[in-house]
Amino acid sequence: MALIQNTKCECGHQNPVGTVLCEACGKPLDEELAASDSVLEMRYDGMARRSQKPHPNLIDRIWNFFSSVRVAVWLILITLVAAALGTIFPQESAFVNLTDPAAYYRENYGTAGAIYHALGLSRTFESWWFITLLVMIGASLVICSLDRVLPLYRALTRQQVRKHPQFITRQQVVYVGPVPGDAEEWTARFAEILRRKRYKVRTEGTALLAEKNRFSRWGPYVIHIGLIVFLLAVLMRGVIPGWYMDEYVGLDDGEIEQIPRTNYFVKSLGFRIDFYSDEELPEHLKGQLRVKQFTTKAVLYECVAYCDDATRDPELREVASHDIRVNSPLSYKGLRLYQYDFAETPRLISVRPTLIDKRTGRSYGPFELPMRDPPLTYSVGPFTLELKDSFPEFGLDENGEPVTLSREPNAPAFVFVIKGPGLPEEGVPYLYFPREADRQRFGQDRINGAAAEMFDIRVMSMEDVEFSTYTSYLNVRVDRGMPYVWTGAAITMIGLVMGIYWNHRRIWLRIDDGVLSLGAHTNKNRFGLRAEVAAALAKAGIEVDAKALDNRRKET
Amino acid sequence: MRRHKSVQYLILAVMLLIGGYAVGRSFASSGDVLRPGDKPPSFRLADLQGEAHTLEEYAGNPLILNFWGTFCPPCREEMPALQQQYEAWKDEGLQVVGINLSEDRHRVENFIRRIGVSFPILLDTNRRTERAFGLREYPTTYFIDANGVIRQIVSGPLTIEEIDERVKSLLGSA
Numbered sequence: 002m003a004l005i006q007n008t009k010c011e012c013g014h015q016n017p018v019g020t021v022l023c024e025a026c027g028k029p030l031d032e033e034l035a036a037s038d039s040v041l042e043m044r045y046d047g048m049a050r051r052s053q054k055p056h057p058n059l060i061d062r063i064w065n066f067f068s069s070v071r072v073a074v075w076l077i078l079i080t081l082v083a084a085a086l087g088t089i090f091p092q093e094s095a096f097v098n099l100t101d102p103a104a105y106y107r108e109n110y111g112t113a114g115a116i117y118h119a120l121g122l123s124r125t126f127e128s129w130w131f132i133t134l135l136v137m138i139g140a141s142l143v144i145c146s147l148d149r150v151l152p153l154y155r156a157l158t159r160q161q162v163r164k165h166p167q168f169i170t171r172q173q174v175v176y177v178g179p180v181p182g183d184a185e186e187w188t189a190r191f192a193e194i195l196r197r198k199r200y201k202v203r204t205e206g207t208a209l210l211a212e213k214n215r216f217s218r219w220g221p222y223v224i225h226i227g228l229i230v231f232l233l234a235v236l237m238r239g240v241i242p243g244w245y246m247d248e249y250v251g252l253d254d255g256e257i258e259q260i261p262r263t264n265y266f267v268k269s270l271g272f273r274i275d276f277y278s279d280e281e282l283p284e285h286l287k288g289q290l291r292v293k294q295f296t297t298k299a300v301l302y303e304c305v306a307y308c309d310d311a312t313r314d315p316e317l318r319e320v321a322s323h324d325i326r327v328n329s330p331l332s333y334k335g336l337r338l339y340q341y342d343f344a345e346t347p348r349l350i351s352v353r354p355t356l357i358d359k360r361t362g363r364s365y366g367p368f369e370l371p372m373r374d375p376p377l378t379y380s381v382g383p384f385t386l387e388l389k390d391s392f393p394e395f396g397l398d399e400n401g402e403p404v405t406l407s408r409e410p411n412a413p414a415f416v417f418v419i420k421g422p423g424l425p426e427e428g429v430p431y432l433y434f435p436r437e438a439d440r441q442r443f444g445q446d447r448i449n450g451a452a453a454e455m456f457d458i459r460v461m462s463m464e465d466v467e468f469s470t471y472t473s474y475l476n477v478r479v480d481r482g483m484p485y486v487w488t489g490a491a492i493t494m495i496g497l498v499m500g501i502y503w504n505h506r507r508i509w510l511r512i513d514d515g516v517l518s519l520g521a522h523t524n525k526n527r528f529g530l531r532a533e534v535a536a537a538l539a540k541a542g543i544e545v546d547a548k549a550l551d552n553r554r555k556e557t
Numbered sequence: 558m559r560r561h562k563s564v565q566y567l568i569l570a571v572m573l574l575i576g577g578y579a580v581g582r583s584f585a586s587s588g589d590v591l592r593p594g595d596k597p598p599s600f601r602l603a604d605l606q607g608e609a610h611t612l613e614e615y616a617g618n619p620l621i622l623n624f625w626g627t628f629c630p631p632c633r634e635e636m637p638a639l640q641q642q643y644e645a646w647k648d649e650g651l652q653v654v655g656i657n658l659s660e661d662r663h664r665v666e667n668f669i670r671r672i673g674v675s676f677p678i679l680l681d682t683n684r685r686t687e688r689a690f691g692l693r694e695y696p697t698t699y700f701i702d703a704n705g706v707i708r709q710i711v712s713g714p715l716t717i718e719e720i721d722e723r724v725k726s727l728l729g730s731a
Contacts, residue, residue, distance in 0.1 A: 132579050
């Protein structure tokens with residue numbers, strides 16, 4: 002481009018640098034272009050874009066970079082490839098409890114997995130470079146749109162009726178020929194015909210501009226607005242605290258747990274699996290166990306006091322309850338608890354054992370013994386049981402000392418000191434295993450020795466045992482960005498419909514010395530426009546074959 | 558045209574702000590696991606006497622924060638070493654705090670009495686603090702300097718020598 006470009010048109014209009022077609026009369030400004038007779042490129046009506054301003058400074062250069070459609074296409078392609086790579090192996094975020102991701106990828110996917118993890122592709126979608134790509138696409142969307150929509154808007158709102166003959170005869174659809182009768186009268190008649198075809202018509206003597214469905218030109222920009230809303234919603238989801246959460250809670254039957262990083266607690270009243278009965282199953286599946294439904298009866302509590310006070314129990318208020326099933330989450334103020342998984346983990350919650358005095362044959366109790374946080378003293382008949390120690394999962398260490406192997410009540414054991422009538426003042430120690438299997442395995446009576454001769458502590462019936470069969474895993478989700486994601490998607494759809502189902506059609510004409518020059522332009526469906534122009538001309542007394550209007554045919 | 562220019566600058570500035578924040582967050586939220594250089598999350602936990610203590614109380618002096626449980630053999634093994642080092646360095650300002658991994662109080666009391674631990678023991682409940690710290694192994698020990706910044710994180714049992722070496726660097730850096 003020449004450094005000093007004459008941008009003043011012969012019609013007297015001063016155009017900005019970068020203008021292709023005079024903003025006023027539409028005459029091609031570039032001398033080379035003016036000398037040829039090719040069909041005119043009507044992009045943005047030949048207006049100069051903001052990014053074509055001369056002598057760009059740094060800010061302009063940044064603006065120009067993002068205003069380039071080529072850059073936008075590259076950004077989208079790179080993002081597509083990156084997103085595709087991110088789906089080769091599962092993302093780290095898909096795992097509930099991944100302690101050593103590097104080892105996991107190496108063991109499960111071999112060398113490829115190790116490389117995948119080392120490159121950071123296992124965290125593609127949270128990575129700084131992926132977010133940067135998204136942000137750049139967002140910037141490109143905004144700047145590309147602004148850079149084009151504003152000149153286009155200006156061009157379309159300030160259209161001149163009388164255009165340069167070159168502008169008219171170099172459109173896609175062109176007719177040049179004599180006009181029957183009076184020129185002004187013919188123009189008025191033609192204007193009426195076009196109005197009936199829902200064109201907005203303006204005339205200036207023997208010049209005419211007819212236009213319809215201009216709004217369809219805004220379709221692509223509406224799509225961009227929708228996409229920007231969509232992108233912003235997705236970005237905000239990761240940025241605004243409390244907008245997005247994806248956590249897992251494991252609950253034994255009857256257990257209550259705090260939902261991480263919230264003020265809510267969830268309690269399971271029990272997990273249940275229902276199977277199909279034989280009547281419900283087809284012939285070839287009869288007799289098989291087929292799961293019909295997983296259900297967790299859940300209650301949601303909100304902490305109202307002492308929530309962060311470790312010295313006392315939090316005060317909870319029930320806010321919701323629901324039988325959580327697959328695709329039927331418990332939902333409360335944007336918080337959703339989905340059934341995710343379960344495990345068969347039989348565990349004692351509490352027992353109500355009876356103390357038997359073997360010397361007299363009398364039994365006392367039962368007394369309540371919870372597995373978690375048991376009380377330290379129990380009054381059972383004339384006896385007092387003092388809890389000296391307890392082991393959630395009883396075992397012996399390398400020195401043969403009793404220890405607990407975990408904090409889960411998998412093999413609970415309790416060390417009591419029994420005091421009461423007929424016993425020494427310091428009492429008699431007694432080790433108690435609530436589970437019969439543990440009692441046999443560790444030899445409760447052998448360990449207790451003489452005390453086993455005097456006492457027995459045991460549960461008399463299954464009614465005195467409270468236990469959990471399952472651990473139910475719930476997926477806790479909050480996604481406050483979703484309404485905005487849907488809004489963005491809806492706006493995008495509206496833009497798509499606007500741009501695709503309607504097309505922007507314009508017809509220019511002028512009559513000079515009894516010769517009609519007519520040019521027509523559309524942003525899509527040229528065949529429709531050609532047929533429409535031919536039909537309108539026919540009504541006005543000029544019979545012409547629609548195909549003959551195609552300007553491109555003349556080029557060859 | 559000047560008006561257009563300021564609008565252009567404004568649009569670029571807003572995008573830089575939103576984009577910068579989003580990208581910055583992607584660096585920050587690289588996981589819940591603590592790393593040296595981080596400040597540990599605050600907590601408020603009860604000691605064995607039922608009195609509440611917060612992390613802030615220990616500010617101003619180097620602190621060894623040890624997560625332990627009676628169910629974890631290496632935790633049991635290193636407890637005497639921690640006690641020994643606590644006694645050796647407490648006059649220099651070293652603080653040692655043991656956070657028990659949500660076990661029943663009487664179990665913790667029994668163990669502490671047997672080992673003869675004299676540094677403060679706090680009781681986590683429902684694994685809340687342990688989760689806030691993003692603990693993955695037991696025991697885990699945090700060496701925190703006087704400014705409240707984590708200097709080192711050690712998973713697994715520590716010997717007297719290993720503690721000694723780290724305490725010296727903690728006291729030296731303060």
